[in-house]
Amino acid sequence: MKGFEYTRPTSVQEAVQLLSAQNARALGGGTDLLGIMKDALLPTDRVVDLKGIQGLDHIKDDSGTLAIGALARLNDIAASSLVAGKAPALAQAASLVASPQIRNMGTLGGNLAQKVRCWYFRDADRTDCYKRNGSYCYAVLGASDLHAVFDGAACFAVHPSDTATALSALDATVVVAGPKGQRTVPIASFFVGPDTDYLRETVLAPDEIITEVRVLLGAPSVFLKAAPRRSIDFARTSVGAQVIGTNVIQTARIALGAVAPTPHRATKAEAFLEGKSLAPDVIAQAAELAADGAKPLASNAYKIPLIKGLVRQALTALSAR
Ligand SMILES: Cc1cc2nc3c(=O)[nH]c(=O)nc-3n(C[C@H](O)[C@H](O)[C@H](O)COP(=O)(O)OP(=O)(O)OC[C@H]3O[C@@H](n4cnc5c(N)ncnc54)[C@H](O)[C@@H]3O)c2cc1C
Numbered sequence: 001m002k003g004f005e006y007t008r009p010t011s012v013q014e015a016v017q018l019l020s021a022q023n024a025r026a027l028g029g030g031t032d033l034l035g036i037m038k039d040a041l042l043p044t045d046r047v048v049d050l051k052g053i054q055g056l057d058h059i060k061d062d063s064g065t066l067a068i069g070a071l072a073r074l075n076d077i078a079a080s081s082l083v084a085g086k087a088p089a090l091a092q093a094a095s096l097v098a099s100p101q102i103r104n105m106g107t108l109g110g111n112l113a114q115k116v117r118c119w120y121f122r123d124a125d126r127t128d129c130y131k132r133n134g135s136y137c138y139a140v141l142g143a144s145d146l147h148a149v150f151d152g153a154a155c156f157a158v159h160p161s162d163t164a165t166a167l168s169a170l171d172a173t174v175v176v177a178g179p180k181g182q183r184t185v186p187i188a189s190f191f192v193g194p195d196t197d198y199l200r201e202t203v204l205a206p207d208e209i210i211t212e213v214r215v216l217l218g219a220p221s222v223f224l225k226a227a228p229r230r231s232i233d234f235a236r237t238s239v240g241a242q243v244i245g246t247n248v249i250q251t252a253r254i255a256l257g258a259v260a261p262t263p264h265r266a267t268k269a270e271a272f273l274e275g276k277s278l279a280p281d282v283i284a285q286a287a288e289l290a291a292d293g294a295k296p297l298a299s300n301a302y303k304i305p306l307i308k309g310l311v312r313q314a315l316t317a318l319s320a321r
């Protein structure tokens, strides 16, 4: 691994100041960043280890809002009775990330800010990939099994985070700190697609960090993930869903993971569900609508029936609550 400067700030202000240097990167649990550094996929001259900052690992009910610090570990989120009871989709998503070892180290902030897993991006020799500041997408004419069926443009890598899908369905807010102070970003605006900037996945500036994620507590929600291996694997497709309203749905949110460069809201299905109840025929039509507009590449059309099946299962599970 190429040499780098290791820093361990003790405050958010110090961290963002250290991140203002060129090629400085925040470190949470390191389960993604260290692999990137070992394979020299992105230049890294300074590592800013956030774990020296006290008070960023909380999981608490803040007057009816679930507040989770960016350094909260995925295992702690999965095991929290507060999260399981009041925001079950997030607890389910955290429990399905990778393996127990990675969930023990991996933080919520790192999970949301992780880089894409496209196998060409992760291949050290594929230096011409757009995401590595090159001018080519290897997936368009290559193996596109893991890639986007919605919203690809130049780059077709999907967003790999399971918690991002769940938090999109829960309409979370991301609290971000930078040199000018703190700002809050609705999760629907937090992720950036390649049509905006293919070099990054989020709105975070290089000297900004996530400090907290906030979710309004209460309505039923669910997260489901399809992955070839149960022990440890990224989603091929996932769904987070939440419905608000007792007999008649007032608001429905359906977020699809691993099918687009950002968590993809199935807006046609959501609009169709409003004012209806979750009867089997309604669920079946919503599942069809969730895949509307998908444009598969050469080898990822299998994601379309996966989307429909997972949405049907998720809504059926919610109808039983
Ligand atoms: C084998 C393997 C399997 C995996 N499987 C899954 C999976 O199934 N589902 C899934 O969702 N993920 C998966 N991951 C991805 C990921 O490593 C973990 O999910 C983990 O949550 C990342 O968190 P971390 O704290 O270790 O991040 P780090 O590696 O520390 O950081 C990841 C990125 O986020 C940035 N970052 C870290 N913290 C912050 C912050 N507070 N603010 C701003 N930026 C920050 C870093 O600079 C870096 O770019 C897997 C990883 C591996 C190696």
Ligand code: SF4
Pocket: 116, 118, 119, 120, 121, 129, 130, 131, 132, 136, 137, 138, 139, 140, 147, 154, 155, 156, 157
């Ligand atoms: S999909 Fe994106 S990350 Fe993968 S090769 Fe194409 S440009 Fe690179």
